[in-house]
Amino acid sequence: MSREHEWVDEEAGPVVRPYAVARGRTKPASSSALDLLATVASTGLPVPAKAELSGQHRRLLTAVSGQTRPVVEISSDLGLPVGVVRVLLGDLLEHGLVTVRPPRDKAVTATESLLQEVINGLRAL
Template identity: 85%
Template sequence: MSREHEWIDEEAGPVVRPYAVARGRTKPAASSTLDLLATIVSTGSPIPAKAELSAQHRRLLSTVSGQARPVAEIASDLGLPVAVARVLLGDLLEHGLISVRPPRDKAATPAESLLREVINGLRAL
């Protein structure tokens, strides 16, 4: 078997290890802000000339342009492990290409009893 065919899976296509996609990094530079439920949105800024963005970076950027999405959803849609998605998102954040909104504070969400009252009120209509 030639080395060319070693990295191809018949059903999945080319196989690349997650650490290769993240260039060997395991943690994003801005790990504290990239919670699984943090919402990511593109800033719409042009890509800086000094930015070395891979195809995966560009796929991530196109996924969040136009709509805000949680980190976990982005990783799932692109078929990437969450850790790899967080590293790549950290790169985009450093270049100012995305903004991050932290997840809502649990105290800021309505109480379950209030939601039940709304549902019961809607059913009564």
């Protein structure tokens, strides 16, 4: 039996409580803002020898490998509470294994009226 399935019982679900996954921590070690809509990407760097990564850390790294995803989506896919994912991401940030970008400011995003103007301009060509 692989270690990945060691913590799951088919009928009962996860056997390990979320606070145990986060090693009793409730806040990430890094000071980076890990907003729900912040996007996370793997840096592709190898895991340092000094890093003590759990199976959940490795699952999280796999979830962001080759793509950029929001924190809330990662949490949903892994079936872990957002608070736990933030703690795990903080660990990965400390080791330089992921990058986190804050969510885009609403003032910077295009409005529907602006997009409509672009469409109209393209049609006029």
